[in-house]
Amino acid sequence: KAGVTQTPRYLIKTRGQQVTLSCSPISGHRSVSWYQQTPGQGLQFLFEYFSETQRNKGNFPGRFSGRQFSNSRSEMNVSTLELGDSALYLCASSLDYLTGPYGYTFGSGTRLTVV
Amino acid sequence: GNSVTQMEGPVTLSEEAFLTINCTYTATGYPSLFWYVQYPGEGLQLLLKATKADDKGSNKGFEATYRKETTSFHLEKGSVQVSDSAVYFCALSDRRGQNFVFGPGTRLSVLP
Numbered sequence: 001k002a003g004v005t006q007t008p009r010y011l012i013k014t015r016g017q018q019v020t021l022s023c024s025p026i027s028g029h030r031s032v033s034w035y036q037q038t039p040g041q042g043l044q045f046l047f048e049y050f051s052e053t054q055r056n057k058g059n060f061p062g063r064f065s066g067r068q069f070s071n072s073r074s075e076m077n078v079s080t081l082e083l084g085d086s087a088l089y090l091c092a093s094s095l096d097y098l099t100g101p102y103g104y105t106f107g108s109g110t111r112l113t114v115v
Numbered sequence: 116g117n118s119v120t121q122m123e124g125p126v127t128l129s130e131e132a133f134l135t136i137n138c139t140y141t142a143t144g145y146p147s148l149f150w151y152v153q154y155p156g157e158g159l160q161l162l163l164k165a166t167k168a169d170d171k172g173s174n175k176g177f178e179a180t181y182r183k184e185t186t187s188f189h190l191e192k193g194s195v196q197v198s199d200s201a202v203y204f205c206a207l208s209d210r211r212g213q214n215f216v217f218g219p220g221t222r223l224s225v226l227p
Binding site: 004006033042043045056090092103104105106107108109 | 147149151156157158159160161164204206208213214215217218219220
């Protein structure tokens with residue numbers, strides 16, 4: 001079955017702009033989590049959605065937001081981009097928000113560069 | 116709070132060498148433990164997992180044993196290949212699979 005699909009793979013934006021990233025989870029998976037990966041900070045949790053509801057949120061400013069649709073696809077939005085937002089944004093899906101021993105299945109990520 | 120500590124990288128080995136990447140954790144209760152691998156330009160892939168003390172996770176020649184007494188989950192492989200070059204992340208979650216915490220990652224380079 002198809003894996004986790006993230007679009008676009010690469011994105012270049014200018015400071016002050018906004019951006020929307022998309023994630024389609026594995027068919028049947030209802031939970032989607034987002035992570036930011038940078039060389040300095042490693043993997044940092046952004047938020048998690050299940051059944052169109054945000055279940056958990058990391059320590060990021062309000063410029064970072066997300067949503068989940070009824071088909072479990074998720075989008076995250078970053079407004080007023082800053083240079084420090086340049087990162088690999090990873091989406092991870094799981095069957096349920098209680099992943100149990102199964103862990104996550106990650107997508108290949110969206111590489112965002114802010115110039 | 117929960118945390119994961121990994122050995123500093125990068126680790127550079129010759130092909131067929133023995134690999135150990137150390138991972139220790141701090142957690143309340145009985146976490147589940149994971150190793151993920153990230154190949155260049157890709158997302159993270161689950162390599163192996165263990166859910167209770169003394170469990171051994173294994174996959175693709177890699178192994179790790181859940182040691183509660185030493186709060187460790189060290190990754191080992193008897194003979195590495197060039198294709199094993201990647202970044203390896205140790206991670207834990209609570210019993211319900213919530214509150215994932217990832218280590219900083221260890222970059223492995225295997226030379227032919």
